[in-house]
Amino acid sequence: MPTIELSHVSKVYRTIKKDSGLRGAVKALFRPHYVEKVAVHDLSFHVDAGEVVGYIGVNGAGKSTTIKMLTGILHPSGGSIRVLGRDPHRERVANAREIGVVFGQRTQLWWDLALRESLNLIANIYELEPARYRQLLAEFAQTLELEELLSVPIRSMSLGQKMRAELAATFLHQPRVVYLDEPTIGLDVMVKERIRAFIRDQNQRNGTTVMLTTHDLDDIEQLCQRVIIIDAGSVVYDGPLSTIKQRFGTFRSIAFETAHPLEIEHLILPLGTAIASHGERALEVRFDRTVTSASQVATALMPQIEAIDFSLAEPDLESIIKQIYAGTHTAALREEVLV
Ligand SMILES: Nc1ncnc2c1ncn2[C@@H]1O[C@H](COP(=O)(O)OP(=O)(O)OP(=O)(O)O)[C@@H](O)[C@H]1O
Ligand SMILES: [Mg+2]
Numbered sequence: 001m002p003t004i005e006l007s008h009v010s011k012v013y014r015t016i017k018k019d020s021g022l023r024g025a026v027k028a029l030f031r032p033h034y035v036e037k038v039a040v041h042d043l044s045f046h047v048d049a050g051e052v053v054g055y056i057g058v059n060g061a062g063k064s065t066t067i068k069m070l071t072g073i074l075h076p077s078g079g080s081i082r083v084l085g086r087d088p089h090r091e092r093v094a095n096a097r098e099i100g101v102v103f104g105q106r107t108q109l110w111w112d113l114a115l116r117e118s119l120n121l122i123a124n125i126y127e128l129e130p131a132r133y134r135q136l137l138a139e140f141a142q143t144l145e146l147e148e149l150l151s152v153p154i155r156s157m158s159l160g161q162k163m164r165a166e167l168a169a170t171f172l173h174q175p176r177v178v179y180l181d182e183p184t185i186g187l188d189v190m191v192k193e194r195i196r197a198f199i200r201d202q203n204q205r206n207g208t209t210v211m212l213t214t215h216d217l218d219d220i221e222q223l224c225q226r227v228i229i230i231d232a233g234s235v236v237y238d239g240p241l242s243t244i245k246q247r248f249g250t251f252r253s254i255a256f257e258t259a260h261p262l263e264i265e266h267l268i269l270p271l272g273t274a275i276a277s278h279g280e281r282a283l284e285v286r287f288d289r290t291v292t293s294a295s296q297v298a299t300a301l302m303p304q305i306e307a308i309d310f311s312l313a314e315p316d317l318e319s320i321i322k323q324i325y326a327g328t329h330t331a332a333l334r335e336e337v338l339v
Helices: 021-030 063-071 092-098 115-125 130-143 159-171 189-206 217-223 241-248 294-305 317-325 330-338
Strands: 004-017 033-047 052-056 078-083 099-103 177-181 209-213 226-231 234-240 251-258 273-278 282-288 307-313
Touching: 004 063, 033 063, 033 078, 033 234, 052 063, 052 189, 052 217, 063 078, 063 099, 063 177, 063 209, 092 099, 099 159, 115 159, 130 159, 130 189, 159 189, 189 209, 189 217, 209 217, 217 317, 226 241, 226 317, 234 241, 241 317, 251 294, 282 294, 294 307
Parallel strands: 052 209, 052 226, 099 177, 177 209
Antiparallel strands: 004 033, 004 078, 226 234, 251 282, 251 307, 273 282
């Protein structure tokens, strides 16, 4: 049985359209005019126990809506959802005991309480054994660097501190499934790294299933073997991250550092290559690896430029994903999903 299972799920938001001013507000009250917005459409996928899945897509693609349905906050308009065998909306309480969720945009902790008091409360709600609680608290305080924050109320924490506190609170009852909706948004590089290390550790040690929504592709590269890309509320790609790179990352680049100033106009470039950038003693060449190879490019250029150093850059995930978001690869991806 998969841990998370969505089958032909749809979600339509129904909102009342209001004209401006008091007149509009009164009119909407007595004769409401509804507008419908399809946020998720015919969405199907499943996630197995212990997987860390990156759930990505452009703004408005339907990611948060999906997470809200999976947590039971929202009821789907159609289709069916199962999380650990349950309907998350109908069995909200039972579902809540086994899941954890972080919405990066807002905190779920008690604003005025010191972090330690918040965590005590959570431990009580979930009936954690005192010894186990002490052990987890010590562990989390160390891995998330929370020691000095335990006595600080949430309202006086910085964004990065708040997010670390939030993660501790989310994982404290050792949920089997965790949804993270943009957990690294707005954080500095160091805090991002710490948070990723914590998520990885929890997944490896406890086999926690994680669904991660993010716009930071480093999160995906470092945490997820599998990605699901959605567009306009449905899946356009579901598979390994490596496949996307192999299939669509056909461009690589080699950067050379040269002993003498370059004379760009005299360079003879091999087939399938183009100059990506150049400086006085630096040259970056982009090549299509379906046409040529790194060694062919290096062999052709080295005698011409007297290179003293060179390095090969992997395809850049960001540019590949950008193309997918822009729809360039959508048809090819759909084919791949069907194969
Ligand atoms: N409560 C709501 N009422 C009406 N429409 C909504 C509501 N929440 C979301 N939507 C709409 O549904 C669509 C999907 O929104 P959702 O928040 O799921 O996107 P997202 O993929 O999480 O985007 P982002 O990357 O910006 O967080 C959007 O067009 C959005 O405007
Ligand atoms: Mg969102």
